[in-house]
Amino acid sequence: MRLRNLLKIALKSLTRNRMRSLLTSLGVIIGVGAVIVMVAIGQGAQADIEAQITSLGANMVMIFPGSSWSRGVSHGAGSQNRLTLDDADAIRERATLVTAVSTEVRVNAQIIGGDSNWNTSIQGVDPEYQEIRDWYTVSGEFFTERDVRAKAKVAVLGKTVADNLFPGSDPVGERIRIRNTPFKVVGVLEAKGQSAYGSDRDDVVMMPSTTALYRLAGGRYISRIFASAVSIEASEAAEEELTAILREEHNLEPGEEDDFRVRSQAEFLETATETSRVMTLLLGAVAAVSLVVGGIGNMNIMLVSVTERTREIGIRLAVGARGSDVLVQFLTEAVVLALVGGTVGILLAVGVSVFLDRVVGMTSIISPAIVALAFCFSGAVGVFFGYYPARKAARLNPIDALRYE
């Protein structure tokens, strides 16, 4: 038997029975398509979360005062906030694994400007803050190191604040008043959107750390220190280095607990990644179910077409086909259907994924591994259930196959 003849027979059989071919490949199409889209959405969400965390500043290391967070009794609630501008200077001087350091002084205050007023969070920071948090001005300039030294009365507005106080106009150069102190607006920050926790990150006013600390907060202690590790990989080592410097700075005895906490962005990233990994796992489970359901549908249509096909096999055997001829034909048909169905399924999934991405705005990422898995599984189901009943029928006597009802 020439293989060419068998291929011809198989392809003819497929095109002759269009409806059956379509239904059969539909099982594979849905099996492949659903799984790919599901997992693409899951991985898209995962990437979204990671991107958001990275947008906080990739290599960021943060130092919080210990007292207000720690559950330790000795430095418990009510104990003094012990981070100072000197701590930040010590880090600037001695740390080798960080590139930029900025303090942060947080004060809440009512801001009067334009024809309106607005209550927002004021952050006193250093110019390096821009680099650490990857957050720059879209209009005007950020204040400088000189402004910090001079405790200059300048402010950079977040998008939300700018929109509320100066709707429709550029506030750079305008005056605002905070607790009766006039400030000059020197810049507007780019929009950052919501934080991972749902708060509006653009509802902020930034000013030099010294200005905020001495003119508004009136205290000694700062809220946080931010630093950039030289790389994400160095984050952990940087944490240790900063811890060592601060312990020395705070004169802590060995064995005494830290009165501050150091956390790196890498840790946050890990937590968030863990969360989204669980989500991907969940979606994977859904995908696995749809894979199985698709497989069963596929199996059913294959088994249902057996009655008609058993007669066909009987006819073929009666006119002189060998059992193996019939098997090669059915195997070819099943493989072709699985390939076509799988390919259409992949194209469909890519289409849906692009649609979600571009039109709906839902990040979806197609993973080649999942494409391969879905394709192979659905293909294997199609081929097996296309081939197995045919194998049974091809072993029959021609006359028994012809009589099959």
Next chain:
Amino acid sequence: MSAVIEASGISKIYQMGEVEVHALRGVDLTVEDGEFISIMGASGSGKSTLMNVLGCLDHPTSGEYLLNGRDVSELNPNEFAEVRNTRIGFVFQVFNLLPRTTALDNVELPLLYDRTRRIKDPRAEAVAALERVGLADRITHEPNQLSGGERQRVAIARALVNRPSIILADEPTGNLDSVMSLEIMELFGELNAQGITIIIVTHEHDIAEVTRRIIEMKDGAIIRDAVNVGGQAK
């Protein structure tokens, strides 16, 4: 004349649950080259079973079957398929054409499975076979576009296409009206005149009357085997 079929002591036993059904009980039959035979009998007399055994569609339980002098009972399944493909043409009562498949493709089918010779142009041979049965103008029709008689002609063309020496027809006119039946029998007569040995099973006397030798079966055995003088002369 040489014998194309020499069957002796053919028996066929079916196991139907607990019961053994003796469909054939030691049938002896010799068919010479070029004969035109009908096998008659009531339903259940074993005539179809005998045809299936003679047509290599089914194995006998015991007995010896020589086809063209070759013992067919010793053949493996692939050789068996080859016999069906090239030595015997089989025509069924229910036509057994592939649905949604043109007459031409149906007739071409045995050629595609033929391993014994290199066929240069299977389509041309299939067209020639359809011309032989008078269906040259119907080659692109599918079975459901054809009348019963035409479908049976397609089936006969399919049986003819690989130039077998024998055509076996199991109640070929069973699903046809009397006019079509006679046309089909006429066609068999013509083919027989061209040298092909033809055996048909029927339970209609006027159909059997066309043939030259009438065999009657009852309860799995031949009870009468006689020359029919009025049959179509070869």
